[in-house]
Amino acid sequence: MKETSFNPADISAMADKSSAAAVESVGRTLERFLEIASVNSVYDSPVKHGDKLIIPAAEVLGGLGFGVGAGIGMGENPNKKDKIEEGEGTAGEEKPFEASESEADRKIETGGGGGGGGGGGRVFARPVAVIISGPEGVSVEPVVDVTKIALAFFTALGFMVGMASRMRRGPHSHE
Amino acid sequence: MPFLAIETFPGETIQAGKTKITPFSQAVKLVLPGSRGGLVWNRPVSVLVQGDDGSEYVLPVVDVTRIAQLALLGIGLAFGILFPLINRR
Numbered sequence: 001m002k003e004t005s006f007n008p009a010d011i012s013a014m015a016d017k018s019s020a021a022a023v024e025s026v027g028r029t030l031e032r033f034l035e036i037a038s039v040n041s042v043y044d045s046p047v048k049h050g051d052k053l054i055i056p057a058a059e060v061l062g063g064l065g066f067g068v069g070a071g072i073g074m075g076e077n078p079n080k081k082d083k084i085e086e087g088e089g090t091a092g093e094e095k096p097f098e099a100s101e102s103e104a105d106r107k108i109e110t111g112g113g114g115g116g117g118g119g120g121g122r123v124f125a126r127p128v129a130v131i132i133s134g135p136e137g138v139s140v141e142p143v144v145d146v147t148k149i150a151l152a153f154f155t156a157l158g159f160m161v162g163m164a165s166r167m168r169r170g171p172h173s174h175e
Numbered sequence: 176m177p178f179l180a181i182e183t184f185p186g187e188t189i190q191a192g193k194t195k196i197t198p199f200s201q202a203v204k205l206v207l208p209g210s211r212g213g214l215v216w217n218r219p220v221s222v223l224v225q226g227d228d229g230s231e232y233v234l235p236v237v238d239v240t241r242i243a244q245l246a247l248l249g250i251g252l253a254f255g256i257l258f259p260l261i262n263r264r
Binding site (some may be wrong): 030033034037038039040041042043046053055057058059060061062063064065066067072074076116120121126128129131133135137138139140142144145148149152153155156159160163167 | 182184185186189191192194196198199200204206207211212213214215216217218219222224232234235236237238239240243244247248250251254255258259262
């Protein structure tokens with residue numbers, strides 16, 4: 001079986017090319033993701049309701065992250081090394097390598113590279129207001145999220161009650 | 176691509192009877208170095224209303240939920256800072 005010798009420069013170039021392609025792909029995805037910054041993602045198409053025109057408006061929050069990596073590895077081929085030793089010990093036999101091969105080429109006989117990447121993202125949207133246009137004029141009606149406000153209220157209340165009770169007990173009450 | 180960008184975009188003008196409505200949105204774009212990710216926060220800011228008589232006015236889009244959340248957070252923090260100071264006296 002014919003053995004293939006690896007040039008470290010070729011492997012490195014292959015790894016660089018693969019990494020560059022991955023980064024380019026990531027860049028394209030990021031550009032497409034940034035398109036959510038357009039005005040069309042915030043205002044929906046108008047809805048006609050009787051003599052009124054309603055335009056819903058929402059807040060959009062999106063996050064995205066990527067990671068790519070590539071690596072190469074090179075080493076001596078142990079089988080070939082054995083052949084060298086065998087070849088050196090036998091007088092008159094043909095040497096296993098050509099005379100033109102350098103010492104570095106002989107030593108680095110095996111190699112490989114690999115790469116991988118991953119990423120994730122999420123987009124949140126929340127209604128903020130509704131723009132109503134009717135015969136009486138244009139108005140902006142807010143959309144109030146009572147659940148979120150109640151959660152914030154109870155969190156603040158819990159913090160304040162906890163703080164007050166801790167202060168009343170004094171700094172060394174646990175001793 | 177800049178690291179941080181804050182931009183305001185006008186939307187398409189909508190004809191509602193004799194009135195023209197142009198919505199505006201503001202986007203905060205944060206791009207991590209090396210294009211490894213990013214964050215986009217896009218929200219409505221205002222609408223420009225143009226009447227057939229040539230009158231123009233801007234209506235702000237107020238996020239009541241966000242204001243209420245921030246107010247409650249502020250009250251909690253103020254209480255956390257002021258209560259120990261008052262209690263010490």
